[in-house]
Amino acid sequence: MFRIVTKKVLNPQVQLMAVEAPAVAKKAKPGQFIILRVNDEGERIPLTIAGFDRAAGTVTIIFQVVGKTTRALSELEEGDGILDFVGPLGVPSHLDGIRKACVIGGGLGTAIAWPQAKALHDQGAEVHMVCGFRNQDLIILEDEIKAASDRAIVTTDDGSNGVKGFVTDQLKALLAEGNQYDVVIAIGPLIMMKFVSEVTRPLGIKTIVSLNPVMIDGTGMCGGCRVTVGGKTKFACVDGPDFDGHQVDFDEAMRRSSMYRDEEKRSDELHRCRVGLGGNPNA
Ligand SMILES: Cc1cc2nc3c(=O)[nH]c(=O)nc-3n(C[C@H](O)[C@H](O)[C@H](O)COP(=O)(O)OP(=O)(O)OC[C@H]3O[C@@H](n4cnc5c(N)ncnc54)[C@H](O)[C@@H]3O)c2cc1C
Ligand code: FES
Structure with missing residues (x-):
């Protein structure tokens, strides 16, 4: 388990958590992300590494509650554990030489x-x-x-x-x-x-x-995070998530980002219903 050491509510929809994950903190660089699973029934979701403290062995994530998994994460408190917290993943941002x-x-x-x-x-x-x-x-x-x-x-x-x-x-x-x-x-x-x-x-x-397309394995195997950049197929999890904005096919990315909207809505409704937040299990 990866223990939550700090939890802050930044606005009604957004929370910050510092999580004990020394191996990730040791190697993390700006631009990279982790994939977590809240519990053994949960889905894997990617979140950007918003900060890290190598000495304390913690990694900071900031997330918006948009659906089932982010809602389940937001219900955890300081001292609680996250089942899986894998990373750092993705290519670090290239910041050298920028003045x-x-x-x-x-x-x-x-x-x-x-x-x-x-x-x-x-x-x-x-x-x-x-x-x-x-x-x-x-x-x-x-x-x-x-x-x-x-x-x-x-x-x-x-x-x-x-x-x-x-x-x-x-x-x-x-x-x-x-x-x-x-x-x-x-x-x-x-x-x-x-x-x-x-x-x-x-x-x-x-x-x-x-780019933040839907990711499943985060290792370039499943093809879920496919995007077109400069006319070529790229996988955001291993080739990105940073890309040249002038080369990205945004229209295709926007079409793909709404592909699973109905299934996601149903899954969140079911979770809200189970935890007593008034969701409609038949939605
Ligand atoms: C590289 C990367 C970095 C990200 N960093 C952050 C971050 O720092 N903070 C943050 O709040 N969000 C971040 N996201 C988006 C975050 O992963 C989704 O909000 C989260 O997966 C939603 O899951 P859900 O079950 O709560 O919602 P759902 O109801 O399942 O989905 C809501 C929306 O989230 C997106 N989403 C759902 N599942 C995934 C998935 N497996 N992979 C990617 N997107 C998904 C879709 O756009 C979807 O419409 C990042 C995504 C990627 C790919
Ligand atoms: S998440 Fe599976 S290929 Fe990128």
Whole structure:
């Protein structure tokens, strides 16, 4: 069992957990992920390594409650154990030589972008961060974003906090000011990453996105996480999850991401029903 040593609620849907996993902490690098299974009846789900403490032997995960497994995970408390916690998996982000970067997080994607911004900041790069949320209740990691960047901009779609509007508007404004970035890193909903890539494409600015397709084994065997990049088939678990945003077939990725929606909804309803949250087992 992998013991949960810290649990924090970041907003009503998002939690942070530090988990005792010394072997993973020893090798983890920004951009990588773990696959966990909450209990022996559970599914395996991938979560990004949001942080690690090699001395304490802990790995931090930040997750949004979206379905059955993330709900079951959110019901665990400090001191409880997670059955499987495998990693680090995936290719670490290539951050060497970057002197100036704009790191963009969309919603929960902010938690996945934050370790990359932090690593860049720690290596002396100038980091601008733009993080967008639907409204102020969903804002996470505000202090951490500021600490990891030389310039931090928070946007909300409804203007309830920070600047009103989308992250792409702020990226355009930063570029119009004359900022020259070695790289733009965008992590969030597929549609956001697609539009960020369209802003940077005509300017020839290298753009890295992080793809989160459904993963099963995480070892390149099952083909579940197949994506098309530069016209070639890639597996996000072993070739990514970071890819060149200008080469990704986002439309195909969006079609594939909704393939299992009905089955996932049914599975969550059943779990909610079993734990007394009022789900409909016949849904
Ligand atoms: C490399 C990678 C890193 C990720 N990092 C994070 C993270 O740091 N924090 C976070 O909250 N989420 C992250 N995710 C998404 C997370 O894995 C899903 O939210 C989780 O699997 C949902 O499971 P569920 O049973 O709660 O929900 P379900 O109801 O089963 O699914 C809800 C949605 O989650 C996605 N999903 C479901 N099963 C999987 C799966 N096996 N693999 C990938 N996606 C799935 C699908 O888009 C689905 O529509 C990451 C995904 C990938 C591939
Ligand atoms: S998760 Fe099976 S090939 Fe990537």
